[in-house]
Each structure stands twice: as structure tokens, then as C-alpha cells.
Amino acid sequence: YKNGVNMDLNKLGYLLVISEEKSFSKAAKKLFISQPSLSQYVSNLETELGIKIFDRNKYPITLTSSGEVFIKNIKEMLNLKGKMLREINNYSIKNLNSLKIGISPFRSPYILPLILPEIKKFYPNIKLIIIEKTAKELEKLLEKEEIDIALMSLPLTKKNLNFIKFYTEETFLITPKNDYYSTLSIKNEISLKNLKTESFILPSKGIKIREKINSLFYNNHFFPQIYLEIETQETILSLIKIGLGIGFTSNMSLIHKDWKNDFYIFSLKEENIIRDFAIVYKKNRLLNEVENTLVEILLKIFKSEEFS
Structure with missing residues (x-):
């Protein structure tokens, strides 16, 4: 033309x-x-x-x-x-020998046990390689094509990536099972202003949910007393359970090992932390059969009654 x-x-x-x-x-x-x-x-x-x-x-x-x-x-x-x-x-797909999946170590204990058995059932001969990195590192690996896909939270910082969302969840404030905390709340809702003297156990800096938590504090002019910063969600939950402080977690985490029974769980009066999770891949790249099957598995699992 x-x-x-x-x-x-x-x-x-x-x-x-x-x-x-x-x-x-x-x-x-x-x-x-x-x-x-x-x-x-x-x-x-x-x-x-x-x-x-x-x-x-x-x-x-x-x-x-x-x-x-x-x-x-x-x-x-x-x-x-x-x-x-x-x-x-x-x-x-007939010549596909491996699939490299990137995921945050903060989320891998909750997502991988749900999806890997299903993938293995459909494709028993494909070698699965799991790369655990922070969200920023995963985006860089996708750009360099060093991993095929990543399971991570939105939003993305790189424009040359596509995503398919599979789950939306709220992040809750959790406390030990101490009746004192129930006196601070109304209808399972608690205000940051009632938590000024509390010790917080938070995800380490560099973990994506920490950025959301920091924004929550900043937006509401709240200055938390941070007792510990931890790399993994499971350790945070374990320490809050024994009464060392309070913190934040998600529905995905609470379902795992039935943690719901071990804490008081509150929504925040000031604002809710809502997060979207997606399968992410490089733009202009067609998902193969295994990756499309993974999308279907994720959508099915996270639309189930357990996660609703």
C-alpha cells in the first residue's frame, strides 16, 4: 500500500x-x-x-x-x-519438554499445591521448573524470556506484558485470638486509630503486598509500631498466632491449613486492600496448550465456593 x-x-x-x-x-x-x-x-x-x-x-x-x-x-x-x-x-506442544513458572515465594505455598497435581495429571511428561522471585524480578524474567509465565498480583509495571486475571481477594487485618481485640471492633470492622499501640508483624520491604500496606498507612496518616518484618506469610501467621503482634493476610492464605480458626479476622474501616491475581506472559506471545490448560485450572479452582 x-x-x-x-x-x-x-x-x-x-x-x-x-x-x-x-x-x-x-x-x-x-x-x-x-x-x-x-x-x-x-x-x-x-x-x-x-x-x-x-x-x-x-x-x-x-x-x-x-x-x-x-x-x-x-x-x-x-x-x-x-x-x-x-x-x-x-x-x-508435542515438542514441549518443560514449562518455567515464576511465582512469589509469598504465594507459592498456597497456589502451587492446588495447580501442580492438576498439570501433572494432564501432562505427566512435562518438566515443571518453578522460579520463586519478587514481583519486580518476575517481570524482568518475563521480559528476558527466562520464564514462560508468572503467577502474580496486579498491577504490572511493564507495558510489554499481558495478563489473564484469575482471582480477586481482600487483605484482612488479623490478630491473635484475644478477646481484647473484639472490644476494638464493630461488626468485624476495626479502625487503624484503635491500633496505635499495637506491634505489627509485616511482610519484608520489596514484597508487593508490603507496598499496598504502606500505602494504606500513608493514606491514613498512620505510623505503625513495626516489631518484625518477615519474608514468608506462613512465618507471619505463626508468630501472630502465638501473640507476638498483629498483621495482615489474605483469604487465600487463611484457607490454607484452615488458619481461619486461629485468628480474629477484621476488615479495615478506613479502606479495603483489594488485590487481583493473574497469569502473566510476554506480549505478542501465544499461550501454548499447557499454559491455556493452566489458565482453565486456575479459573476453576479460584471460582470454587471455597475461595468465594
Whole structure:
């Protein structure tokens, strides 16, 4: 094309969204791009092809006769691309010897025992390599393609990564089973202002949940008395259980080993710490069959009644 119009199939897919939404603004919002950029792309394409794809004089916008033919062929091309990629993917899986999974050591005790037996059941001959690093380190490893996927919390700091979310959870304040703490709360809710004299046992700096906790303190002008900073969630839970302090944990952690019975569990009056967890991989990389199966396993497990 003489003017260099982008005929990339992914961008041609924008036209399908416009035709479905019947609106440039709605399509742009759905595609996470600006409306002017989307309109300019379509205008350039129409000029290059010498046709009008959309009738903008109607509301909602409609396809022209030429546009209907063009959209029909785009759908066929995208279907063909999908078929080709599936065939390549199926061929590749036969030669797949290993899968490198990155995960935070703060989360690995809770997630890995749930998913690894399922993967082994479906793919007994694939060697699984587990890399335990902090979230920032995992993002760097994904960029360098030193791991295939990572199981980690959002948001991401790198723009060249994709993700599929599989779980959303609240982080709770937990205390030892001491009736004193129940006097500080109302309807299982507790305020930071009632915890000024308490000793906190927190995740070490550099662990992603610590950043969320620090933001909570900062936003509410709260200055905690930090007694200990610990690398692993299990150690934090063990020390809080015996009365050395109070801290934070998640539903995912509490379900493990039935920790729920060992603590008083509170939501915070000031604000809730809500976190999303996702399977993360490098952009422009197609997930293979094993990785797609892993996504299905994660979605099934974390949508179960136990985690709801």
C-alpha cells in the first residue's frame, strides 16, 4: 500500500469492534485506545482502499455495502489466522519438554499445591521448573524470556506484558485470638486509630503486598509500631498466632491449613486492600496448550465456593 496503511490483522480487528458497537467512541473505549487515533486509522484505510467502510451520517453508524464485504473478509482472515495458530500450537506442544513458572515465594505455598497435581495429571511428561522471585524480578524474567509465565498480583509495571486475571481477594487485618481485640471492633470492622499501640508483624520491604500496606498507612496518616518484618506469610501467621503482634493476610492464605480458626479476622474501616491475581506472559506471545490448560485450572479452582 503506497501510503503505508497498516494492514495488520490485529488492527483490522478494530473494524469488527466498531461494527459491533456501532460507535467509534464505544469501540475506542473497549479497545483501550483514543477515539481520534481509531478514527484516523479508519479514515486512512478508507482513503487507501478507495471505499467507505462506515456510513458516519447515520446514528448509530452502519456499514456501507462495500464495508459489509470488507468486514466479511476480515472475519474469514481472522478465522484462518486462528486456525493456523492453533495448528502451530498443537504441533509445538508435542515438542514441549518443560514449562518455567515464576511465582512469589509469598504465594507459592498456597497456589502451587492446588495447580501442580492438576498439570501433572494432564501432562505427566512435562518438566515443571518453578522460579520463586519478587514481583519486580518476575517481570524482568518475563521480559528476558527466562520464564514462560508468572503467577502474580496486579498491577504490572511493564507495558510489554499481558495478563489473564484469575482471582480477586481482600487483605484482612488479623490478630491473635484475644478477646481484647473484639472490644476494638464493630461488626468485624476495626479502625487503624484503635491500633496505635499495637506491634505489627509485616511482610519484608520489596514484597508487593508490603507496598499496598504502606500505602494504606500513608493514606491514613498512620505510623505503625513495626516489631518484625518477615519474608514468608506462613512465618507471619505463626508468630501472630502465638501473640507476638498483629498483621495482615489474605483469604487465600487463611484457607490454607484452615488458619481461619486461629485468628480474629477484621476488615479495615478506613479502606479495603483489594488485590487481583493473574497469569502473566510476554506480549505478542501465544499461550501454548499447557499454559491455556493452566489458565482453565486456575479459573476453576479460584471460582470454587471455597475461595468465594
